[in-house]
Amino acid sequence: MNKQELINKTEKYIMDIPEIKNRIIEINNKINNNKIISKDELGMLKKEERYLQIKIEKIRNAMDILDEKEQKIICYRFFENMSFSSISSNLGYKGSYCGNKKLNNLLLKTGGYIFIGDIMLEGLED
Numbered sequence: 775m776n777k778q779e780l781i782n783k784t785e786k787y788i789m790d791i792p793e794i795k796n797r798i799i800e801i802n803n804k805i806n807n808n809k810i811i812s813k814d815e816l817g818m819l820k821k822e823e824r825y826l827q828i829k830i831e832k833i834r835n836a837m838d839i840l841d842e843k844e845q846k847i848i849c850y851r852f853f854e855n856m857s858f859s860s861i862s863s864n865l866g867y868k869g870s871y872c873g874n875k876k877l878n879n880l881l882l883k884t885g886g887y888i889f890i891g892d893i894m895l896e897g898l899e900d
Contacts, residue, residue: 775892776899781878784885788852791833794826801826836887844880847872 850856859869
């Protein structure tokens with residue numbers, strides 16, 4: 775895996791978070807609505823829910839390695855769709871503080887934590 779692939783993979787992972795959370799809610803609703811589901815289906819739903827929760831935990835843990843401003847950059851960009859100049863302004867910096875280079879460095883740093891297993895197996899090329 776090269777650095778750009780890691781950046782892209784991390785970006786996709788982060789962008790999928792709202793969909794993952796919605797799927798967890800759907801699973802919980804299905805389990806808790808007293809609908810008749812088989813024992814096998816219940817087991818599958820619980821396994822899927824745990825898998826999705828682990829994905830959320832991975833991103834939370836990865837975000838912990840970032841300082842507060844770095845976390846805000848990612849949240850503003852991916853969850854509030856803010857422009858780089860708006861992000862910089864919100865953080866009290868000039869418009870050029872936050873840009874693609876800064877974001878890519880944060881994604882690389884975060885992705886290194888999330889996908890450490892893949893990196894160890896495949897390596898990380900420039």
